[in-house]
Amino acid sequence: MNAEHPLRVLIVEDEVLLANELEYLVETSGAKPVGHAMTSPEAITLARETRPDLALVDVHLADGPTGVDAAREMTEHCGAIVLFITANLRRLPDDLAGACGVMCKPYSENQIRQALDFIARCMREGRAEGQPPNGLILSDAFARLWRVHHAA
Amino acid sequence: MTGQKQTQAASDGQSPEDGRSHDLQKALEQRTGLLHELDHRVKNNLQLISSLMLLQARHAHEPAVKTALEAMHERLNAIAVVHRGLFMTEDPGRFDIAAFVRDLAAELAGARPGVRIMLDLEPVAMRTGHAAALALLINELLINALRHAYPEGRQGEVRVKITRSGSEMRIGIADDGVGMANANQEQGFGLSIVDLLSRQLQARVAWEDAHPGVHVAVTLPVEAE
Ligand SMILES: Nc1ncnc2c1ncn2[C@@H]1O[C@H](COP(=O)(O)OP(=O)(O)O)[C@@H](O)[C@H]1O
Ligand SMILES: [Mg+2]
Numbered sequence: 001m002n003a004e005h006p007l008r009v010l011i012v013e014d015e016v017l018l019a020n021e022l023e024y025l026v027e028t029s030g031a032k033p034v035g036h037a038m039t040s041p042e043a044i045t046l047a048r049e050t051r052p053d054l055a056l057v058d059v060h061l062a063d064g065p066t067g068v069d070a071a072r073e074m075t076e077h078c079g080a081i082v083l084f085i086t087a088n089l090r091r092l093p094d095d096l097a098g099a100c101g102v103m104c105k106p107y108s109e110n111q112i113r114q115a116l117d118f119i120a121r122c123m124r125e126g127r128a129e130g131q132p133p134n135g136l137i138l139s140d141a142f143a144r145l146w147r148v149h150h151a152a
Numbered sequence: 153m154t155g156q157k158q159t160q161a162a163s164d165g166q167s168p169e170d171g172r173s174h175d176l177q178k179a180l181e182q183r184t185g186l187l188h189e190l191d192h193r194v195k196n197n198l199q200l201i202s203s204l205m206l207l208q209a210r211h212a213h214e215p216a217v218k219t220a221l222e223a224m225h226e227r228l229n230a231i232a233v234v235h236r237g238l239f240m241t242e243d244p245g246r247f248d249i250a251a252f253v254r255d256l257a258a259e260l261a262g263a264r265p266g267v268r269i270m271l272d273l274e275p276v277a278m279r280t281g282h283a284a285a286l287a288l289l290i291n292e293l294l295i296n297a298l299r300h301a302y303p304e305g306r307q308g309e310v311r312v313k314i315t316r317s318g319s320e321m322r323i324g325i326a327d328d329g330v331g332m333a334n335a336n337q338e339q340g341f342g343l344s345i346v347d348l349l350s351r352q353l354q355a356r357v358a359w360e361d362a363h364p365g366v367h368v369a370v371t372l373p374v375e376a377e
Contacts, residue, residue, distance in 0.1 A: 015196070021203040024210075060192075072170040087195035090188060106232035108259050109206065134258035 007031040007120045008061035010080065012043040012070065022056055022085070022112070029113045031120065039063040040070035047078035054119060057081045057099070059088040072097040085112075092149055095150065096139040104110040111135035122146045153192045176217060183229060191238070198232045223342075228314045230291035234283045246281040249321070250275045250314050253290060257312065264298045266307040276321050278374050282353060286372070289349040292342045293325045293368050301329025308365070328365040 003141035011033060013019040027126055035049040039062045047055060053072050059067040066089065071082040075098035084092060088107035096102060102147045106146045114133035122128050128146040132138055138148060200223060209221035233255045238244065250273035257269045278286070293301075297310045306329060313324040337346075350357050355372035 016199060017200055017207070019204050021206060031283045075164055087192045087199070106202060106235060108202075108229055108232070110259055110262060114262075134255065 007116065007123070008050070008053045008075075009116075010033045010034055010043070010047055010050060010055040011036045012038075012055055012057040012061065012067065013085070014058065014060065015039045018058075021109075025109055025112045026116065027055075029116045031036065031070070031116055037061075040066035040073075042119075043070045044078070047080055049052050049075045050077065052080050054116075055082045056085050057082050059084065059091045060088040063092055068092065068097045071099050075099065081119070083115065083124065095141065097142075099139060100135055100142040101138040103137075107135060158284075181226070183364070195232075195235055197377060198228070198235055202228050202232060226295060227288060227291060229259065229289045233259065234287045238280065239277050240284075240328070243277075245279045245280055246277040248275050248277055248285070249286060249323075252283070252320055253312055253314065254286070256291065256294065256360050260298060264302060266305060267298060267302050268309045269294075269298075270309055270311045270314075272311065274316055276314060276316045276374060278321070285349045285352050286355075289353070289355070289370065290323060291347055293370070296342060297325060297327040297366070299330070300335070301327040301331075303330060316374065319373055319375070321372055323370040323372075324367065325368040326365065327360065328362075331361055331364060332366050333361065 007030075007143065009031050010063035011022050011026070013022060013036070017019075019036050019038075022139050023036065026033045031054075034052050036048045037046050041063070042058070043055070055071070057067050059065055061067050061070070065088070066084070067084070071084065074080045075082050083096070084099050084102040085097065085105065086092070086102065087109065088103060092102060100119065101115075103111060113132060113136070114117050115136040116127070118136060119132050123145075126146075128148045132148060138146070142148075205225040205228060209218050209225065212218040212221060223318050234247070234252060237251055237255065238249065253273055254271060257271055261269055267285055294310065294312065301310070302308050310328075311324070311326045313322075313326075315324075333372045346357060349355075350370070351373075353372050355370050358371070359371045360369070361368040
Protein backbone atom coordinates (compact mmCIF):
# COMPACT_ATOMS: atom_id res chain seq x y z
CA MET A 1 0.00 0.00 0.00
CA ASN A 2 1.08 3.56 -0.62
CA ALA A 3 3.04 4.76 2.40
CA GLU A 4 2.52 8.47 1.72
CA HIS A 5 -1.23 8.28 1.32
CA PRO A 6 -2.37 5.36 3.38
CA LEU A 7 -5.98 4.35 2.90
CA ARG A 8 -8.03 5.90 5.72
CA VAL A 9 -10.44 3.33 7.07
CA LEU A 10 -13.51 3.64 9.31
CA ILE A 11 -14.68 0.47 11.07
CA VAL A 12 -18.40 0.02 11.70
CA GLU A 13 -18.92 -3.16 13.74
CA ASP A 14 -20.81 -3.79 16.97
CA GLU A 15 -18.63 -6.65 18.18
CA VAL A 16 -15.71 -4.93 19.84
CA LEU A 17 -13.39 -7.92 19.57
CA LEU A 18 -13.96 -8.11 15.83
CA ALA A 19 -13.53 -4.37 15.46
CA ASN A 20 -10.27 -4.60 17.36
CA GLU A 21 -9.05 -7.39 15.11
CA LEU A 22 -10.05 -5.45 11.98
CA GLU A 23 -8.22 -2.40 13.28
CA TYR A 24 -5.09 -4.50 13.70
CA LEU A 25 -5.46 -5.92 10.19
CA VAL A 26 -5.98 -2.46 8.72
CA GLU A 27 -2.89 -1.13 10.49
CA THR A 28 -0.64 -4.02 9.55
CA SER A 29 -1.64 -3.82 5.91
CA GLY A 30 -0.35 -0.27 5.77
CA ALA A 31 -3.71 1.49 5.97
CA LYS A 32 -4.80 3.83 8.72
CA PRO A 33 -7.80 3.23 10.98
CA VAL A 34 -9.54 6.56 11.62
CA GLY A 35 -12.31 5.44 13.95
CA HIS A 36 -14.71 2.79 15.16
CA ALA A 37 -18.50 3.02 15.37
CA MET A 38 -20.94 0.53 16.88
CA THR A 39 -24.24 2.12 15.79
CA SER A 40 -25.41 3.70 12.55
CA PRO A 41 -25.75 7.28 13.90
CA GLU A 42 -22.25 6.97 15.33
CA ALA A 43 -21.00 5.70 11.99
CA ILE A 44 -22.51 8.57 10.04
CA THR A 45 -21.23 11.19 12.49
CA LEU A 46 -17.75 9.70 12.40
CA ALA A 47 -17.83 9.47 8.62
CA ARG A 48 -18.77 13.15 8.35
CA GLU A 49 -15.98 14.14 10.71
CA THR A 50 -13.20 11.92 9.45
CA ARG A 51 -14.06 11.62 5.71
CA PRO A 52 -12.65 8.07 5.41
CA ASP A 53 -11.64 6.61 2.04
CA LEU A 54 -13.12 3.29 3.01
CA ALA A 55 -15.70 2.15 5.56
CA LEU A 56 -15.84 -1.52 6.64
CA VAL A 57 -19.47 -2.02 7.61
CA ASP A 58 -21.35 -4.88 9.26
CA VAL A 59 -25.06 -5.18 8.47
CA HIS A 60 -26.11 -5.86 12.03
CA LEU A 61 -25.10 -3.05 14.39
CA ALA A 62 -25.83 -2.26 18.02
CA ASP A 63 -29.02 -0.40 16.97
CA GLY A 64 -30.32 -3.22 14.76
CA PRO A 65 -29.96 -4.18 11.10
CA THR A 66 -29.07 -0.61 10.23
CA GLY A 67 -25.77 -1.13 8.45
CA VAL A 68 -27.35 -1.00 4.99
CA ASP A 69 -28.88 2.45 5.46
CA ALA A 70 -25.73 3.73 7.14
CA ALA A 71 -23.73 2.48 4.16
CA ARG A 72 -25.95 4.32 1.71
CA GLU A 73 -25.67 7.52 3.70
CA MET A 74 -21.88 7.28 3.99
CA THR A 75 -21.56 6.57 0.27
CA GLU A 76 -23.87 9.35 -0.89
CA HIS A 77 -22.99 12.10 1.57
CA CYS A 78 -19.66 11.40 3.19
CA GLY A 79 -17.53 10.50 0.16
CA ALA A 80 -16.68 7.06 1.51
CA ILE A 81 -16.47 3.78 -0.34
CA VAL A 82 -18.15 1.06 1.69
CA LEU A 83 -17.15 -2.57 1.96
CA PHE A 84 -19.66 -4.77 3.79
CA ILE A 85 -18.25 -7.39 6.11
CA THR A 86 -21.12 -9.58 7.20
CA ALA A 87 -22.56 -13.01 7.79
CA ASN A 88 -25.88 -11.56 6.63
CA LEU A 89 -25.61 -11.71 2.84
CA ARG A 90 -29.37 -12.10 2.51
CA ARG A 91 -30.05 -8.74 4.07
CA LEU A 92 -28.16 -6.89 1.38
CA PRO A 93 -30.07 -5.27 -1.50
CA ASP A 94 -29.08 -6.14 -5.06
CA ASP A 95 -27.21 -2.88 -5.59
CA LEU A 96 -25.35 -3.44 -2.28
CA ALA A 97 -26.59 0.00 -1.17
CA GLY A 98 -23.89 1.64 -3.24
CA ALA A 99 -21.10 -0.33 -1.55
CA CYS A 100 -18.14 -1.53 -3.60
CA GLY A 101 -18.52 -5.08 -2.41
CA VAL A 102 -18.96 -7.57 0.36
CA MET A 103 -16.85 -10.04 2.32
CA CYS A 104 -18.53 -12.94 4.08
CA LYS A 105 -18.01 -13.82 7.70
CA PRO A 106 -16.29 -15.94 8.74
CA TYR A 107 -13.44 -14.25 6.90
CA SER A 108 -9.74 -14.95 7.38
CA GLU A 109 -7.13 -12.31 8.07
CA ASN A 110 -5.53 -13.15 4.74
CA GLN A 111 -8.75 -12.39 2.91
CA ILE A 112 -9.13 -9.03 4.60
CA ARG A 113 -5.54 -8.03 3.88
CA GLN A 114 -5.85 -9.02 0.23
CA ALA A 115 -9.18 -7.21 -0.12
CA LEU A 116 -7.79 -4.02 1.43
CA ASP A 117 -4.84 -4.21 -0.89
CA PHE A 118 -6.99 -4.78 -3.95
CA ILE A 119 -9.37 -1.92 -3.14
CA ALA A 120 -6.55 0.49 -2.33
CA ARG A 121 -4.98 -0.31 -5.69
CA CYS A 122 -8.27 0.12 -7.56
CA MET A 123 -8.85 3.46 -5.90
CA ARG A 124 -5.35 4.61 -6.78
CA GLU A 125 -5.27 3.40 -10.37
CA GLY A 126 -8.98 3.80 -11.10
CA ARG A 127 -9.10 0.23 -12.29
CA ALA A 128 -8.35 -3.30 -11.19
CA GLU A 129 -5.37 -5.41 -12.11
CA GLY A 130 -6.87 -8.84 -12.52
CA GLN A 131 -9.58 -10.56 -10.55
CA PRO A 132 -10.62 -9.61 -7.02
CA PRO A 133 -8.99 -11.82 -4.36
CA ASN A 134 -10.67 -14.84 -2.81
CA GLY A 135 -13.66 -13.86 -0.67
CA LEU A 136 -14.25 -10.40 -2.09
CA ILE A 137 -17.49 -10.07 -4.06
CA LEU A 138 -17.71 -6.79 -5.96
CA SER A 139 -20.98 -5.01 -6.69
CA ASP A 140 -21.92 -4.81 -10.37
CA ALA A 141 -21.42 -1.04 -10.37
CA PHE A 142 -17.90 -1.23 -8.99
CA ALA A 143 -16.96 -4.21 -11.13
CA ARG A 144 -17.82 -2.00 -14.12
CA LEU A 145 -16.12 1.07 -12.67
CA TRP A 146 -12.91 -0.81 -11.95
CA ARG A 147 -13.22 -2.78 -15.15
CA VAL A 148 -13.18 -6.23 -13.62
CA HIS A 149 -14.25 -8.85 -16.10
CA HIS A 150 -16.20 -11.62 -14.55
CA ALA A 151 -14.27 -14.82 -14.82
CA ALA A 152 -16.20 -17.58 -16.54
CA MET B 153 -52.28 -15.45 15.96
CA THR B 154 -53.55 -18.44 14.03
CA GLY B 155 -57.17 -17.85 14.98
CA GLN B 156 -56.96 -14.22 14.02
CA LYS B 157 -55.58 -15.03 10.63
CA GLN B 158 -58.25 -17.56 9.94
CA THR B 159 -61.02 -15.08 10.70
CA GLN B 160 -59.26 -12.61 8.52
CA ALA B 161 -59.00 -15.13 5.71
CA ALA B 162 -62.68 -16.01 6.13
CA SER B 163 -63.74 -12.40 5.99
CA ASP B 164 -61.67 -12.04 2.82
CA GLY B 165 -64.04 -14.54 1.33
CA GLN B 166 -61.40 -17.31 1.23
CA SER B 167 -62.07 -20.94 2.00
CA PRO B 168 -60.65 -22.51 5.19
CA GLU B 169 -58.18 -24.40 2.98
CA ASP B 170 -56.74 -21.11 1.76
CA GLY B 171 -56.39 -20.00 5.36
CA ARG B 172 -54.58 -23.18 6.33
CA SER B 173 -52.14 -23.03 3.46
CA HIS B 174 -51.54 -19.38 4.29
CA ASP B 175 -50.73 -20.37 7.87
CA LEU B 176 -48.44 -23.12 6.68
CA GLN B 177 -46.71 -20.69 4.36
CA LYS B 178 -46.25 -18.29 7.27
CA ALA B 179 -44.88 -21.03 9.52
CA LEU B 180 -42.45 -22.09 6.82
CA GLU B 181 -41.23 -18.54 6.34
CA GLN B 182 -40.72 -18.24 10.07
CA ARG B 183 -38.73 -21.47 10.11
CA THR B 184 -36.56 -20.34 7.23
CA GLY B 185 -35.99 -17.01 8.96
CA LEU B 186 -34.90 -18.79 12.13
CA LEU B 187 -32.57 -21.04 10.20
CA HIS B 188 -30.95 -18.05 8.54
CA GLU B 189 -30.65 -16.32 11.89
CA LEU B 190 -28.97 -19.40 13.32
CA ASP B 191 -26.61 -19.63 10.33
CA HIS B 192 -25.73 -15.98 10.85
CA ARG B 193 -25.08 -16.53 14.58
CA VAL B 194 -22.84 -19.54 13.94
CA LYS B 195 -20.79 -17.59 11.41
CA ASN B 196 -20.48 -14.62 13.71
CA ASN B 197 -19.43 -16.80 16.63
CA LEU B 198 -16.81 -18.58 14.52
CA GLN B 199 -15.46 -15.16 13.65
CA LEU B 200 -15.36 -14.23 17.33
CA ILE B 201 -13.47 -17.37 18.35
CA SER B 202 -11.05 -16.83 15.49
CA SER B 203 -10.37 -13.26 16.57
CA LEU B 204 -9.90 -14.32 20.19
CA MET B 205 -7.30 -16.90 19.20
CA LEU B 206 -5.38 -14.42 17.10
CA LEU B 207 -5.53 -11.81 19.83
CA GLN B 208 -4.12 -14.25 22.37
CA ALA B 209 -1.50 -15.52 19.93
CA ARG B 210 -0.26 -11.97 19.51
CA HIS B 211 -0.17 -11.47 23.28
CA ALA B 212 1.73 -14.70 23.95
CA HIS B 213 5.42 -14.34 24.74
CA GLU B 214 6.46 -17.99 24.67
CA PRO B 215 7.05 -19.24 21.12
CA ALA B 216 5.51 -22.66 21.92
CA VAL B 217 2.29 -21.03 23.12
CA LYS B 218 2.19 -18.80 20.08
CA THR B 219 2.70 -21.75 17.74
CA ALA B 220 -0.01 -23.81 19.43
CA LEU B 221 -2.51 -20.99 19.25
CA GLU B 222 -1.71 -20.31 15.63
CA ALA B 223 -2.15 -23.98 14.77
CA MET B 224 -5.51 -24.00 16.52
CA HIS B 225 -6.45 -20.88 14.64
CA GLU B 226 -5.61 -22.62 11.37
CA ARG B 227 -7.85 -25.54 12.35
CA LEU B 228 -10.67 -23.25 13.27
CA ASN B 229 -10.17 -21.50 9.97
CA ALA B 230 -10.69 -24.78 8.12
CA ILE B 231 -14.02 -25.18 9.90
CA ALA B 232 -14.89 -21.57 9.11
CA VAL B 233 -14.23 -22.20 5.43
CA VAL B 234 -16.70 -25.09 5.62
CA HIS B 235 -19.33 -22.82 7.10
CA ARG B 236 -18.76 -20.18 4.49
CA GLY B 237 -19.65 -22.81 1.90
CA LEU B 238 -22.79 -24.01 3.67
CA PHE B 239 -26.09 -22.50 2.58
CA MET B 240 -24.46 -21.42 -0.66
CA THR B 241 -25.45 -24.59 -2.44
CA GLU B 242 -28.97 -25.53 -3.41
CA ASP B 243 -29.11 -28.57 -1.18
CA PRO B 244 -28.01 -27.59 2.34
CA GLY B 245 -27.65 -31.27 3.24
CA ARG B 246 -24.83 -31.73 0.72
CA PHE B 247 -21.41 -30.22 0.64
CA ASP B 248 -18.98 -29.95 -2.27
CA ILE B 249 -15.56 -30.95 -1.02
CA ALA B 250 -13.87 -29.61 -4.17
CA ALA B 251 -15.26 -26.14 -3.53
CA PHE B 252 -13.95 -26.37 0.01
CA VAL B 253 -10.45 -27.30 -1.14
CA ARG B 254 -10.42 -24.43 -3.63
CA ASP B 255 -11.34 -21.97 -0.90
CA LEU B 256 -8.84 -23.42 1.59
CA ALA B 257 -6.05 -23.45 -1.00
CA ALA B 258 -6.72 -19.81 -1.88
CA GLU B 259 -6.42 -19.09 1.81
CA LEU B 260 -3.12 -20.92 2.25
CA ALA B 261 -1.63 -19.93 -1.11
CA GLY B 262 0.18 -16.86 0.16
CA ALA B 263 1.56 -18.64 3.21
CA ARG B 264 4.68 -20.07 1.52
CA PRO B 265 6.22 -17.95 -1.20
CA GLY B 266 7.92 -20.18 -3.74
CA VAL B 267 5.54 -23.07 -3.13
CA ARG B 268 2.60 -23.35 -5.50
CA ILE B 269 -0.59 -25.23 -4.84
CA MET B 270 -1.96 -26.94 -7.95
CA LEU B 271 -5.53 -28.20 -7.95
CA ASP B 272 -7.16 -30.91 -9.99
CA LEU B 273 -10.58 -31.34 -8.46
CA GLU B 274 -13.59 -33.34 -9.46
CA PRO B 275 -16.69 -32.04 -7.68
CA VAL B 276 -17.81 -34.54 -5.07
CA ALA B 277 -20.86 -33.94 -2.91
CA MET B 278 -20.79 -35.43 0.55
CA ARG B 279 -23.01 -35.33 3.58
CA THR B 280 -22.73 -32.00 5.37
CA GLY B 281 -22.38 -33.87 8.66
CA HIS B 282 -18.97 -35.20 7.54
CA ALA B 283 -17.70 -31.95 6.12
CA ALA B 284 -15.93 -30.55 9.16
CA ALA B 285 -14.05 -33.80 9.86
CA LEU B 286 -12.83 -34.14 6.30
CA ALA B 287 -11.97 -30.45 6.15
CA LEU B 288 -9.81 -30.76 9.26
CA LEU B 289 -8.08 -33.85 7.89
CA ILE B 290 -7.25 -32.19 4.57
CA ASN B 291 -6.14 -29.08 6.42
CA GLU B 292 -3.57 -31.02 8.49
CA LEU B 293 -2.09 -32.77 5.46
CA LEU B 294 -1.96 -29.67 3.29
CA ILE B 295 -0.45 -27.52 6.02
CA ASN B 296 2.11 -30.23 6.79
CA ALA B 297 3.20 -30.26 3.16
CA LEU B 298 3.52 -26.48 3.10
CA ARG B 299 5.25 -26.32 6.48
CA HIS B 300 7.59 -29.29 6.51
CA ALA B 301 8.36 -30.27 2.92
CA TYR B 302 10.14 -27.08 1.89
CA PRO B 303 12.58 -26.02 4.62
CA GLU B 304 14.95 -23.12 4.17
CA GLY B 305 13.18 -21.45 1.31
CA ARG B 306 13.06 -24.57 -0.90
CA GLN B 307 10.66 -24.15 -3.80
CA GLY B 308 8.15 -26.57 -5.20
CA GLU B 309 4.65 -27.58 -5.93
CA VAL B 310 1.96 -29.23 -3.85
CA ARG B 311 -0.70 -31.00 -5.90
CA VAL B 312 -4.16 -31.70 -4.56
CA LYS B 313 -6.30 -34.04 -6.58
CA ILE B 314 -9.83 -35.21 -5.92
CA THR B 315 -11.37 -38.03 -7.90
CA ARG B 316 -14.39 -40.16 -7.45
CA SER B 317 -15.00 -43.67 -8.64
CA GLY B 318 -18.28 -45.30 -7.77
CA SER B 319 -18.85 -45.07 -4.05
CA GLU B 320 -15.29 -44.00 -3.23
CA MET B 321 -13.60 -40.65 -3.19
CA ARG B 322 -9.85 -40.29 -3.34
CA ILE B 323 -7.99 -37.21 -2.19
CA GLY B 324 -4.35 -37.03 -3.13
CA ILE B 325 -1.99 -34.53 -1.55
CA ALA B 326 1.45 -34.75 -3.14
CA ASP B 327 4.44 -32.55 -2.46
CA ASP B 328 7.86 -32.59 -4.10
CA GLY B 329 9.80 -31.58 -1.02
CA VAL B 330 12.38 -33.18 1.26
CA GLY B 331 10.36 -36.27 2.17
CA MET B 332 9.73 -37.91 5.53
CA ALA B 333 13.02 -39.86 5.87
CA ASN B 334 14.56 -37.30 8.20
CA ALA B 335 11.34 -36.41 9.99
CA ASN B 336 11.33 -36.76 13.72
CA GLN B 337 9.92 -40.26 14.19
CA GLU B 338 7.52 -39.11 16.84
CA GLN B 339 4.05 -38.54 15.53
CA GLY B 340 2.95 -34.99 16.23
CA PHE B 341 -0.43 -33.75 17.29
CA GLY B 342 -1.36 -33.02 13.66
CA LEU B 343 -0.93 -36.61 12.50
CA SER B 344 -2.75 -37.98 15.52
CA ILE B 345 -5.69 -35.80 14.52
CA VAL B 346 -5.44 -37.30 11.03
CA ASP B 347 -5.57 -40.79 12.60
CA LEU B 348 -8.63 -40.02 14.68
CA LEU B 349 -10.55 -38.29 11.92
CA SER B 350 -9.82 -41.01 9.41
CA ARG B 351 -11.39 -43.51 11.82
CA GLN B 352 -14.50 -41.35 12.05
CA LEU B 353 -14.69 -41.00 8.28
CA GLN B 354 -13.83 -44.69 7.63
CA ALA B 355 -11.00 -43.38 5.51
CA ARG B 356 -7.75 -45.12 4.57
CA VAL B 357 -4.67 -42.93 4.62
CA ALA B 358 -1.75 -44.22 2.56
CA TRP B 359 1.71 -42.65 2.73
CA GLU B 360 4.27 -43.00 0.01
CA ASP B 361 7.82 -41.74 0.06
CA ALA B 362 7.89 -40.60 -3.54
CA HIS B 363 11.48 -39.30 -3.95
CA PRO B 364 11.08 -36.43 -4.17
CA GLY B 365 8.47 -35.66 -1.63
CA VAL B 366 5.58 -37.31 0.10
CA HIS B 367 2.39 -38.49 -1.51
CA VAL B 368 -0.58 -39.01 0.75
CA ALA B 369 -3.76 -40.64 -0.52
CA VAL B 370 -6.96 -40.52 1.49
CA THR B 371 -9.68 -42.88 0.31
CA LEU B 372 -13.13 -42.81 1.82
CA PRO B 373 -16.64 -43.97 1.07
CA VAL B 374 -19.23 -41.50 -0.22
CA GLU B 375 -22.83 -42.24 -0.99
CA ALA B 376 -23.68 -43.01 -4.59
CA GLU B 377 -24.97 -40.06 -6.64
N1 LIG C 1 4.72 -33.47 3.71
C1 LIG C 1 5.72 -33.65 4.62
N2 LIG C 1 7.01 -33.53 4.23
C2 LIG C 1 8.00 -33.70 5.13
N3 LIG C 1 7.79 -33.97 6.44
C3 LIG C 1 6.54 -34.09 6.90
C4 LIG C 1 5.44 -33.93 6.01
N4 LIG C 1 4.30 -34.11 6.72
C5 LIG C 1 4.69 -34.38 7.99
N5 LIG C 1 6.04 -34.36 8.11
C6 LIG C 1 6.82 -34.65 9.32
O1 LIG C 1 5.98 -35.30 10.27
C7 LIG C 1 6.03 -34.65 11.50
C8 LIG C 1 4.73 -34.78 12.26
O2 LIG C 1 3.69 -33.98 11.66
P1 LIG C 1 2.48 -33.49 12.56
O3 LIG C 1 1.99 -34.64 13.35
O4 LIG C 1 1.50 -32.81 11.69
O5 LIG C 1 3.14 -32.48 13.60
P2 LIG C 1 3.66 -30.99 13.35
O6 LIG C 1 3.17 -30.55 12.00
O7 LIG C 1 3.05 -30.22 14.46
O8 LIG C 1 5.15 -31.06 13.43
C9 LIG C 1 6.40 -33.23 11.17
O9 LIG C 1 7.02 -32.57 12.23
C10 LIG C 1 7.33 -33.41 9.99
O10 LIG C 1 8.64 -33.68 10.46
MG1 LIG D 1 1.18 -30.66 11.33
